Amino acid sequence: MNPVESRPLRYFVAVAEELNFTRAAERVGIAAPALSRAISGLEADLGVRLLERTTRSVALTEAGATLLADGRAALVALDAAARRARRAAGVPGGKLVLAVKADVEGGLLEDVLAAYRAENAVVPIEVMFTGWREQPGLLRTGEADVAIVVEPFDSDGLDSEPLLSEPQVLALPNGHPLAERPRLRLADIETGHQQGVLGAHVYVRHGEQSPPFGDMVQMLRQIELGRMLALLPVSIAERNARPQLTWRPVDDAPEAVFAVAWPQNSHSRAVAAFVRVATTVSAGRGTGRTADAT
Template sequence: MTIMVTMLACVHRVEKDRFGRDSYPGGMNQVESRPLRYFVAVAEELNFTRAAERLGIASPALSRAVSALEADLGVRLFERSTRRVALTEVGVELLVEARTALGALDAATERARRSARVRGGKLVLAVKADVEGGLLEEVLSRYDAEQPSVPLEVVFTGWREQPALVRSGEADVTIVVEPFDTEGLDSEPLLSEPQLLALPADHPLAGRHGIHLTDLEAEHHPAAPGSHVYVPRGGGLPPFGDLTQMLRQIELGRMLALLPASVAERNTRSQLEWRPVVDAPPATFAVAWPERSSSLSVAAFVRIALAVAADRTRITNDRSRTAHP
């Protein structure tokens, strides 16, 4: 589309100094992306003063920069009046494209930096604390033994944040529960385990056995399509940033959640009950990394994670056969 082609030309435009040479004050990434970053700030704030404060520049300079961008593109991006600022139809379209372009630019830059650090540096694993299938300790132990030249750093994340960190280059690899956003990632399943329903100790379902999803959905609905989190009908999803906060919201009766059995084993709480749900799908853990990655350290981590998971599955199956001859 014409606007996208012109926009990309703006992204790659550089400033000239007074001698006519290409000038990159502040670094190439900031200068090349500056017009779009200014536009996005105004589009998100819909207020030039707030956007200028956010960007750390003067409001008149921001206004001139946005006007210059509109002139370059040959379109109006904002409807301005003394009382309000609003995006035009073209501005709404450009905001989507600009966020994509800036995200790709930032991710490419960070991946390059991460790649340089991994060579002789360190490998960064993004993982949600307690949500790794009980694999983390053994994986770390084997990795440290086999790859001592590239230390492994563990970064604990918020809920469902891991794939984005790998895509952005802030992490090199992750262990995550399926389903997750696989865009730009390669992945391999590690192991599956039952899910248990976390609910308040005084909830009507807490004393029942043989719970089905229909029982759960009688008075609750998924927070989003396919979500493992359920909220009371007519209610919204309460805020939480990590597993501890999530479990506290469950204890308060604000929500219920289907979580992997390994999470239940590590989180016994007096005000919380864990109950099996007969027809709940299993939780599958996977290891994920950037597609087309050429990192030997990432390849070693994936191989070790798969081996540890295979050993864990074999032990679990042996125990099951022994318990039920």
Template sequence: MGCSRTCSRPTGAEAEAVPIEVLFCGWREQPGLLRAGEADVAIVVEPFDTEGLDVEPLTREPQVLALPTGHPLAERQGLRLADVEAGRQRVAPGAHVYVRRGEPPPPFGDIVQMLRQIELGRMIALLPVSVAERTARPQLTWCRVDDAPEAAFAVAWPQNSRSRAVATFVRVATTVSASRAPGTA
């Protein structure tokens, strides 16, 4: 996930365009960067800390379980959340990232580090199906969990923002999301 900061305005044929600078950061860092004024807008995955932020929902998608290849759960049919949570604890409230009960979570700051920790067998996680579709690795197995919650994506920005560029970004993001929703042409 990333955040963006608007930059100087172009001239000429692209006078209406506003360039952006993408800040690469961990998913837990985004709300703080927005509140601190280090980013203007972010695409986030719920749950996240909304204090001081305005949020507009974008889309939802199924989640699948990321496991290290050879994990015992990978062989099970009809997996449920109770199976995933048996003997495990969540690393944070609302997150669907699990470690063995009593163990501290391994360090990770972004999705690449998270997937590496899963490959190493240090944790398992429910992740959006789009991550699974873009992350084919022989060390990972992706499994359906029948009662897994959907991943909810949103656009977030500071409540005190008066930026026309941010407003335009939010409007375009919601329009594009709506046009890609199931049942739209």
């Protein structure tokens, strides 16, 4: 049996996702007959049938479903490796791309960057500001090498090391009934609200959906408009005093944990240096914050 090459694997994934040879051929930019031959050749190489084909339909076999799942992961890894290689070739000595959500880094960013740049024999660093919770995906696709994230996050295929933790406070619009109380508990929030985003401390009124937001400015604006509430790290509250927002401590809210994350298969010395620097800076920092700081 011959090893699977990337091109026929890409062709197969296109067919398996489209379940239509014409659409898949348009997607990968070849003629449908050539695509069909490529899939037949892949089946011959593997010695298994991947697709059940009739004149009207295409369906995955059990072997095809297995190859689709593993093939997607293999292509993502291959594409990520190619991006990292091209990035390394673009700058003498390479560069390190750090993905971070603006203002969602526990106030660590400036000190960590300064300490990293002071290291000897490390590559230049480029900061990529991302949307809400985009960092894990960027690490997996190779568009970023390392990231500062807030736990919990999608850690599939990633390693991480906690940096620091700090209290969370509730952001709510002026005039909201909960804004009249000096301190809150989670039960106070949950009485009239439900979690709006899985894995995030965003709350909406019962029966409503979370409004869309892509970054912190959009999130805070949605809160000001009364469309949602959010538990956020106290450092965010300190940086985002807004006249239409009220921030309240929540005594039993879990602390926000900031972490540095990177791909499990990374062997980059620059990534290792960044992780070492980030953990050293955070260890020397301490939080020094309380929920009353707002």
